[in-house]
Amino acid sequence: MGKKVCVLEQHYTAGGYTHAYWRKGFEWDVGVHYIGEVHKEYSTLRRIFDVISQGRLQWAEMDKVYDKICIGDEEFDFVAGKDNFIESLVANFPKERQAIEHYVELIRLISKQSSTFFAGQALPPMLAKLYNKIRPKLVHKAFFKTAREVLEEITSNQKLISVLCGQWGDYGMVPRDASFLIHALIAKHYLAGAAYPVGGASSIARAIIPTIENAGGHVFTMAKVEQVLIHNNKAYGVQLAGGHKLYADKIISNIGFMNTVNHIMPPSVKTQYGMDNWTNKVTRSSASICLYAGFNQDAQSLNLKKTNLWLYPNEHIEANVDAYRTGETSELPLTYISFPSVKDPDWDNRYPGKATVEIVSLASMDDYQDWFGTTWNDRGDSYLQLKEKLSQILLKSLFKREPQLEQALEFYELSTPLSTQFYQRNDGGEIYGVNHSVDRFKQSFLHPQTPIKNFYMTGSDVLTAGVGGALMGGVMTTMRMQGVFGMNKVKKLLKAGVSQ
Ligand SMILES: Cc1cc2nc3c(=O)[nH]c(=O)nc-3n(C[C@H](O)[C@H](O)[C@H](O)COP(=O)(O)OP(=O)(O)OC[C@H]3O[C@@H](n4cnc5c(N)ncnc54)[C@H](O)[C@@H]3O)c2cc1C
Numbered sequence: 001m002g003k004k005v006c007v008l009e010q011h012y013t014a015g016g017y018t019h020a021y022w023r024k025g026f027e028w029d030v031g032v033h034y035i036g037e038v039h040k041e042y043s044t045l046r047r048i049f050d051v052i053s054q055g056r057l058q059w060a061e062m063d064k065v066y067d068k069i070c071i072g073d074e075e076f077d078f079v080a081g082k083d084n085f086i087e088s089l090v091a092n093f094p095k096e097r098q099a100i101e102h103y104v105e106l107i108r109l110i111s112k113q114s115s116t117f118f119a120g121q122a123l124p125p126m127l128a129k130l131y132n133k134i135r136p137k138l139v140h141k142a143f144f145k146t147a148r149e150v151l152e153e154i155t156s157n158q159k160l161i162s163v164l165c166g167q168w169g170d171y172g173m174v175p176r177d178a179s180f181l182i183h184a185l186i187a188k189h190y191l192a193g194a195a196y197p198v199g200g201a202s203s204i205a206r207a208i209i210p211t212i213e214n215a216g217g218h219v220f221t222m223a224k225v226e227q228v229l230i231h232n233n234k235a236y237g238v239q240l241a242g243g244h245k246l247y248a249d250k251i252i253s254n255i256g257f258m259n260t261v262n263h264i265m266p267p268s269v270k271t272q273y274g275m276d277n278w279t280n281k282v283t284r285s286s287a288s289i290c291l292y293a294g295f296n297q298d299a300q301s302l303n304l305k306k307t308n309l310w311l312y313p314n315e316h317i318e319a320n321v322d323a324y325r326t327g328e329t330s331e332l333p334l335t336y337i338s339f340p341s342v343k344d345p346d347w348d349n350r351y352p353g354k355a356t357v358e359i360v361s362l363a364s365m366d367d368y369q370d371w372f373g374t375t376w377n378d379r380g381d382s383y384l385q386l387k388e389k390l391s392q393i394l395l396k397s398l399f400k401r402e403p404q405l406e407q408a409l410e411f412y413e414l415s416t417p418l419s420t421q422f423y424q425r426n427d428g429g430e431i432y433g434v435n436h437s438v439d440r441f442k443q444s445f446l447h448p449q450t451p452i453k454n455f456y457m458t459g460s461d462v463l464t465a466g467v468g469g470a471l472m473g474g475v476m477t478t479m480r481m482q483g484v485f486g487m488n489k490v491k492k493l494l495k496a497g498v499s500q
Pocket of ligand 1 (some may be wrong): 017030034223226256288423424425458
């Protein structure tokens with residue numbers, strides 16, 4: 001768009017949750033297991049990725065069965081393609097054909113109408129507020145209900161509801177609490193299958209940085225912003241940790257809403273706008289633990305599949321999560337397993353004879369209070385013991401499903417909410433920004449344009465979580481910055497695709 005951009009990232013590597021990390025001769029992604037639609041050349045997301053990476057980013061399609069939902073000993077396949085998806089579920093629930101077909105039509109409708117629902121994000125805030133008042137007349141009523149409310153209207157079959165919500169870990173809220181909107185957007189996002197970036201998740205940033213640099217911009221890592229510089233309600237720069245000041249015409253925060261308000265807003269500006277009141281109106285999304293495991297044989301010899309596994313002890317999603325959170329049970333309510341090395345066709349060139357697995361489950365920052373104030377790699381024995389205990393639980397689940405992996409295990413390491421806080425600066429260890437409740441989508445302060453002139457927000461909190469959601473958040477902020485009459489310029493650029 002003719003602008004020079006200076007990206008300031010506090011981590012030692014760029015990319016946010018799309019970064020990868022390396023340890024003991026292995027590489028793992030931390031927040032990208034699969035992305036929908038990008039393997040379809042003409043999809044909106046693919047076009048945007050093509051434009052911002054100038055065609056450098058390549059995608060590898062996963063298996064037709066992109067997700068396998070395992071409830072107790074039963075398995076349910078999510079198969080790429082609308083009709084395949086329906087037929088696979090109908091085979092498991094023969095009496096529920098009508099409900100399954102209705103559900104698929106509804107998530108497609110919600111996805112289609114989401115541009116109408118989110119149109120206010122590209123408008124000036126005052127207009128957006130007015131628009132959002134008439135919005136309920138323009139879109140389906142399911143936009144304003146929880147996932148469970150809508151699904152209970154479609155079917156009374158509780159197991160089917162649990163299967164349809166089997167990907168709830170992708171948005172981190174149980175169906176009772178999550179908006180149907182986020183449920184539908186995620187389910188539809190993957191309906192045509194999913195893909196993984198060739199070269200691993202870090203190739204996303206690697207492919208985009210040259211575009212920024214070719215336009216005269218820069219990307220700096222280990223560059224923590226401490227405060228936005230504001231004078232007379234106008235942002236004019238940022239102050240970095242260490243005191244260095246940088247000046248710019250426009251400042252855009254991509255560090256999340258909570259971090260923006262709590263970490264980089266001058267206290268006087270926070271008070272002026274009552275921003276604490278804003279942060280009290282939303283909640284942080286779930287935290288997680290993740291086990292990163294490395295194996296000393298390649299994925300083919302280990303017979304690994306490009307299918308994600310979602311393991312549930314039984315069909316009672318909410319009851320299991322509640323019981324785990326209150327300490328009534330220690331059984332994990334959800335275990336998610338991903339096999340990144342087999343998804344990446346370039347893996348064997350970089351790491352011959354090796355394979356990786358990632359296992360994610362729920363966690364709560366409250367359980368880590370004993371170690372508040374300690375720092376990474378120096379939290380003491382009790383922390384290491386807890387990590388080891390959790391690692392063994394996750395490994396046990398893995399080996400129960402894939403026993404051939406046990407003899408090839410070479411390395412494992414567990415991340416906790418404290419790791420997320422340390423590396424990402426998210427105080428609650430949250431992995432999806434602000435929680436995706438029905439109320440979240442009514443909050444006018446989650447908007448690209450802030451009340452401070454020349455200061456904008458972007459990323460997942462101005463739209464939805466997920467790499468696709470964050471990317472579209474970027475598009476919305478760009479549109480807002482171009483103004484009502486400049487929006488078409490953005491649309492044209494994206495429509496033209498990589499030839500631009
Ligand atoms: C375990 C896990 C699995 C996931 N799996 C998937 C998946 O399979 N598919 C999918 O689409 N999505 C997935 N996601 C979600 C997806 O990764 C995120 O929603 C998305 O990347 C968020 O992008 P963002 O740009 O909004 O912010 P982020 O990626 O959170 O980036 C924010 C950046 O701001 C930096 N920062 C914070 N404070 C400062 C400061 N003061 N100064 C400078 N920099 C600062 C942080 O270091 C970070 O790099 C997953 C997330 C996690 C954690």
